[in-house]
Amino acid sequence: MLIKLKRGWELPERAATPEAVFHDRRRLLKAAAAGPILLAAPALLTACDEAPAPTARAGGAVAAEPDPSAHLYPVARNLRYRLDRDQTPEADATTYNNYYEFGSSKNIWKKAQALPLRPWTVVIDGLVEQPFEIGIDELLAKMPLEERLYRHRCVEAWSMAVPWSGFPLKALVDLAKPLGSAKYLRMTTFHDPEVASGQKAPWYPWPYEEGLTIAEATNELAFIATGIYGKPMPKQNGAPLRLAVPWKYGFKSAKGIVRFQFTEIRPVSFWEEIQSSEYGFWANVNPNVPHPRWSQASERVLGANHRLETQLFNGYGEFVAELYKGLEGEKLFM
Ligand SMILES: Nc1nc2c(c(=O)[nH]1)N[C@H]1C(S)=C(S)[C@@H](COP(=O)(O)O)O[C@H]1N2
Ligand SMILES: [Mo]
Numbered sequence: 001m002l003i004k005l006k007r008g009w010e011l012p013e014r015a016a017t018p019e020a021v022f023h024d025r026r027r028l029l030k031a032a033a034a035g036p037i038l039l040a041a042p043a044l045l046t047a048c049d050e051a052p053a054p055t056a057r058a059g060g061a062v063a064a065e066p067d068p069s070a071h072l073y074p075v076a077r078n079l080r081y082r083l084d085r086d087q088t089p090e091a092d093a094t095t096y097n098n099y100y101e102f103g104s105s106k107n108i109w110k111k112a113q114a115l116p117l118r119p120w121t122v123v124i125d126g127l128v129e130q131p132f133e134i135g136i137d138e139l140l141a142k143m144p145l146e147e148r149l150y151r152h153r154c155v156e157a158w159s160m161a162v163p164w165s166g167f168p169l170k171a172l173v174d175l176a177k178p179l180g181s182a183k184y185l186r187m188t189t190f191h192d193p194e195v196a197s198g199q200k201a202p203w204y205p206w207p208y209e210e211g212l213t214i215a216e217a218t219n220e221l222a223f224i225a226t227g228i229y230g231k232p233m234p235k236q237n238g239a240p241l242r243l244a245v246p247w248k249y250g251f252k253s254a255k256g257i258v259r260f261q262f263t264e265i266r267p268v269s270f271w272e273e274i275q276s277s278e279y280g281f282w283a284n285v286n287p288n289v290p291h292p293r294w295s296q297a298s299e300r301v302l303g304a305n306h307r308l309e310t311q312l313f314n315g316y317g318e319f320v321a322e323l324y325k326g327l328e329g330e331k332l333f334m
Contacts, residue, residue, distance in 0.1 A: 006087045067232035068118060069140055069240070074230030075165045077147040081221075084315065085301065085308065087149070088160035092303035097236045098154065099255060100204065101189070101196035109236035114195045115256065117240050123174070126261035127182040136240045140226060142175065143167035147230070148223060153285050153314045154250040159299040164244050165227030170218045172260065178214065182262035185217040186210075187243060189256045205274065210243065210254040211267030211281065214324075221246060221319045226258075247316040249283045278334065284324070285314040286333035 028218045095109050102108035122139055125131035153159045174187070189208035193199040216222060223244040226233055233239035238255025244306050245252050251271050271279035278292050286309035287297045298307045313320055324332055 013291070039222040067239075068137060069226070069232050072140060072145060073227050073232060074167055075147050075227070077149070077163070081121060081148045081150060083149045083151065083161050085151070085161050086304070088162055088301075089303045091229065093162050094234050095159050096158075096302060098156075098250065099198075099236060099238070101198045101206075101256070102236075103198050109234070111197070112234075112236040115190075115192075115235045115239070116195065117235070120240050121258070122241065123259040123261075124172075125259070126186070126263050127179040128262050129177040129179065139172075143171050143224075145226070148244075150223070150246040151314055152244070152246060152250055152253070153299060153310060154241040155279065155283070155291060155296075157294065157296060157299050157310075158302055159308070159310075160302040163229055164223060164225035165230065165233075166223050166244070169212075169222040169224050169243070170220070170221065172219055172224060173214070176260065176262065180260040181264055182214055184263050184266055185212050185214060186259075186261040186267040187212075187254045187257050187265055188259040188261070189254055190258045205270060208254055208256075208270045209267055210252055210269045212245065212252075214262075216320075219320055219323060221316060226230065227257055235264075247284060247313040247320045249279075249285060250269055251279060252283050280331045280334045282324075282330060282332045284320075284332050285310060285311055285334065289333035291334070 088097075096106045097108055097112075098106065099108050102111040102114075111208050118136070120136040122136060123133050123134050145165060146167070147163050147165050147283055149161065149163050151159060151161050169185075178185075187210045190196070191199060191207035193206075198204070212222065225238070225242050225244045226240060228234065228237055233242065238253075241257040242255040243253045243257065246317070252269070266281060269279070269281065272281060285296070290296055296310055300307055311317075324330075
């Protein structure tokens with residue numbers, strides 16, 4: 001690429017938006033050869049160049065239809081997980097989003113309201129004692145809900161700090177009863193181009209997929225978030241189920257999950273399939289390993305006027321560093 005590598009804080013926001021600007025243009029050029037796709041080009045490029053600052057504010061007011069899980073919240077906070085900074089204002093965390101199913105700009109929260117949340121069936125299969133399906137409300141009733149304050153660090157060098165509600169991923173793994181041969185957990189997002197128009201873009205490998213090793217998935221930090229700010233999860237933030245793995249870059253935290261599959265084969269995730277030289281399987285946060293196109297040394301704090309230095313494992317080394325002993329030959333930090 002001819003894009004000059006600059007330090008992250010010198011980048012205009014739109015330039016540090018790898019999941020949009022770069023790939024859409026590149027894939028567009030590729031796809032343009034095919035002809036008909038060209039029709040989509042002007043609209044797409046406009047969307048990519050859109051100023052990220054939202055004009056409208058969502059907050060809790062967005063949930064027009066009542067969420068059937070609303071009575072479950074708020075849940076008790078687990079004080080083991082502490083922040084080193086202020087919480088991000090709810091209005092920022094709920095209106096500045098990455099959710100490519102609904103478009104490649106940050107301002108998709110209104111479009112995401114088109115996603116129906118019921119019925120929502122979760123498939124648990126692959127290398128398990130007995131594959132099964134379970135409705136979201138039945139699953140929520142079985143899981144130990146709690147609130148956790150976690151940092152979130154996007155690979156684009158912005159960050160937030162939010163109170164998630166949800167349950168440890170380990171509780172779901174235990175429910176699934178994986179076989180000893182399972183080495184990875186693959187998570188798959190819903191696929192419905194009729195409601196998620198972003199999924200009509202054929203140059204993305206839909207549906208969105210992500211994966212963890214079983215050791216990562218059963219680490220105490222790995223969390224399935226079902227709510228935020230003491231309320232059910234807004235659609236734009238990944239309702240009804242989204243992963244939160246705060247020591248990894250944000251793209252690992254798949255939203256709108258419908259399937260948990262246990263497998264022997266390392267899953268190839270959405271962004272890895274698009275550009276494996278920039279987005280790998282491990283994607284652990286490390287300020288000393290720059291993205292090929294920008295620095296990861298610091299982060300822009302959403303809803304604040306300052307940057308902070310990024311920390312190794314996003315500050316969660318005490319919980320997770322152990323997981324990577326003996327894996328030093330792997331590309332752990334991209
Ligand atoms: N299904 C799906 N999950 C996704 C994404 C996406 O585009 N689709 N984007 C990821 C990225 S890059 C980030 S930074 C976080 C953003 O979560 P937030 O919008 O709740 O802040 O969601 C992640 N999960
Ligand atoms: Mo991200």
